[in-house]
Amino acid sequence: MVLKKTNVLMVAAVALLCACVLLLAGCSGNAPKKEQAPAAPAAAKQADAPQYKLQTEGKLTIATSPDFPPFENLVDGKYVGFDIEIGKAIAKKLNLEPEFVNLQFDAILPAIASGTKADLGISGFTSNPERAKQVDFSQSYYTDDLAIGVMKSSPITKDTAKDALNKKDVKIGVQSGTSGETYVKEHFPQATLVPYGNSNDCFAAMNSGQVTAVCTNSAVVEKMLSDAYKDAKIVSKIATGEEYAVAVSKSNPELTKAVNEALKSMKADGTTETLLKKYL
Structure with a gap:
């Protein structure tokens, strides 16, 4: 009698243990999974990305009227001049490839204002209140x-x-x-x-x-x-x-800020002075 009772107790204990294991496994399988936080490097990279808009990714498209030497001109089909070099230097500071678009002078500001054809207008533009109604202007880079x-x-x-x-x-x-x-x-x-x-x-x-x-x-x-x-x-x-400045669309204020930072850096590191001596 004693042995039989002991066996019954052991069987019951094993059955109870199995039931607990199954119950725990079921609870574990149904528990909602916690979402992992994004990796810190990816978040930092997103925060550092430029917020301005470009006509073409990776390129800085610059509208100019190449008939205004020594600021902009075409020589053997190539854009040359002080303004052209200013545009290239700005693009380099922004880690972008410069691309120039040939427009008649009085067509440049409307194109920039509408946000079409070019990101910047660099063509001997004097910053004045009337033009500032159409576009934003950078800080001055030359006085004439x-x-x-x-x-x-x-x-x-x-x-x-x-x-x-x-x-x-x-x-x-x-x-x-x-x-x-x-x-x-x-x-x-x-x-x-x-x-x-x-x-x-x-x-x-x-x-x-x-x-x-x-x-x-x-x-x-x-x-x-x-x-x-x-x-x-x-x-x-x-x-x-007259204060020459870079024209930027009013809808692209972050690009204006970036251009100003580039011009400030160019003045500090001597780039602007070197170009002035070369062309003017």
């Missing part, structure tokens, strides 16, 4: 003035230019949409304003006698006269103190 050129055969001189240019029979060539155009409208209202799509056409028109004079940025007049129009002369220099 205006100048007026005429052919050496013209009777207009430095002493007579102020009055001689403000006459009905005088035609003054300007690049459409530029500060030169604005200046002529304000200071020579009696003269006939003749706008051209690019500055090359302005000087060609003066050389052929279609216009009496050309008004544009001082460095451009000096460059054109020294390289291609040696029979022309400067009769007026106007200290306008």
Whole structure:
């Protein structure tokens, strides 16, 4: 009797143990799994990623009007000039590949404002309140003035230019949409304003006698006269103190910040000064 009772107790104990094991296994299988936190390096990488928008991933697309030496020009099909080098240096600071888009000067700001065709506009743009209604501008990277050129055969001189240019029979060539155009409208209202799509056409028109004079940025007049129009002369220099800046879409403020940081770094490490000595 005692042995039989002991066997029964042992069987019951084993059965109870098996039931507990099965119950624990079932509970473990139904327990919700905890989600693992993202790895720290991936999170850090996402936080450091640029927040600005680009036309093409990995590229900085820059709109320019390459007819404005020594700032931008085409030589043997290649973009050259001070502004071109500024654009390349900005792209390098942002670890991007520069890509230039050829647009007529007065078409660049509308393209930048609409967020199409280019990320930046770098083409001798003077930052002013009127243009700032369309786009955002970076900090200034160059300061320039205006100048007026005429052919050496013209009777207009430095002493007579102020009055001689403000006459009905005088035609003054300007690049459409530029500060030169604005200046002529304000200071020579009696003269006939003749706008051209690019500055090359302005000087060609003066050389052929279609216009009496050309008004544009001082460095451009000096460059054109020294390289291609040696029979022309400067009769007026106007200290306008124009601040050149990079144009960026208002919908892309993070890119404006990045460009400003790049320009600040270029000034600090001597890049800008080196380019100024090379081109200006």
